[in-house]
Amino acid sequence: MKKYKTIQIAKTDSNFEREPLIRPFGFKGAYLTELWQIITRLTSTSGITCIGLSTQSVLYGDADLFVKNTEAAGNTLMYALTNKALELVKERPFNNPIELVEAMLPKLLLAGKQLTNKSDLHINFSLNSLVSVDHAAWLLYAAENNISTFRELIPEDYKTALSAQNDKLAVMFQIPYGMPLEDIKSAAQQGYFVFKIKTGFPGNQETMLKNDVDRLTQIHDALKDVRTPYTSNGKILYTMDANGRYERKETLLRYLQHAEKIGALTQILFYEEPFPERNDELVSDIEIRIAGDESIYDEKSALKRLEQGYQAIVLKGIAKTLSLSMKIAKLARERNIPCSCSDLTVNPILIDWHKNLACSVAPFPGINMGLIETNGDMNYLNWDQLCSYHPANKAVWTNINEGTFHLNQDFHMRSGGIFEMSKHYEEVLSN
Structure with a gap:
């Protein structure tokens, strides 16, 4: 050894x-x-x-x-x-x-x-x-x-958990509170097929729920007829992320009842972090997959959520360190729990750092490829300039194509350019 x-x-x-x-x-x-x-x-x-x-x-x-x-x-x-x-x-x-x-x-x-x-x-x-x-x-x-x-x-103890080599990653297109519907329709036209809807609008629980269900209706009306080659039934998929804003399961169930009423429920891949960390309610009786994100920050907290019936884990190597994410990925693999990788609106170099993690975990059920979120391109004012700092800027695998990252042999050989120096960031520390 x-x-x-x-x-x-x-x-x-x-x-x-x-x-x-x-x-x-x-x-x-x-x-x-x-x-x-x-x-x-x-x-x-x-x-x-x-x-x-x-x-x-x-x-x-x-x-x-x-x-x-x-x-x-x-x-x-x-x-x-x-x-x-x-x-x-x-x-x-x-x-x-x-x-x-x-x-x-x-x-x-x-x-x-x-x-x-x-x-x-x-x-x-x-x-x-x-x-x-x-x-x-x-x-x-x-x-x-x-x-x-x-x-x-990858250290030896974690190689089994991170042994996959996905050649495609589905990109979750994030829909924040105020995004215009035309931008969402445009994303569908570009080929995105997994849409991450930010829920948990500001206000009390009733105000939040009303705005959340109204927003879902608007989004589903805009996307319900969109078709994709990447899912078994040809329909696009939704994930939701409340960042812990739903105080009780009953409120979430009302949201899901509305989703069923408008025909969106069967298109929900998972619902991410609906409840505050302190919420101990069991979720195993909810008919969609519930995923943990910010409430999972070590093996103990991961096990707690899994015991509550959570059926997916969101890895965030760019928010909670790669070191911690490897440990949680290992625990998830041992229990056959699927993982996705979520964004923190990070810069282009960190996206490729995270893509290495995302392509190493097992394909996510329902899409048969890795699953990652990245939203910097739609949020940073100076996105093109940030891209220019990437030592592999303009490599084909840095671009999203029909809602996916295509990770070719060059990506895997170069590991997304993560070991190559960025001239810009070197200069920042030299000044």
């Missing part, structure tokens, strides 16, 4: 860029107007340097903190926690990044609560702050051990 080097971090650096959005982006009952891109550099004692990236989403990480601060203040707090992680990363050597994250996380969680003065700070806030460090650590691990593909990067 190959022997892997022990790595010690000698130096760190970081910076960030603020990227405006085309329009306010709504979920969890609130709205984002910009996303900070974090650039982190780790240098080992052997002199090897690698740069990792992350996209901060304070609203995803801790919605309560987001609404109680200005948007810039919330981002500043998360970035400060990233810099705390850069202090912690130098404290001990590591053999692989999973081991590193396990060692750092307890101290980082405590630091996050102290930094934000919030004793109930959600763990996802801290995990998001750690993504760029985790990303850089994986690239450093690869460089130190002469690893040149994502498949080689």
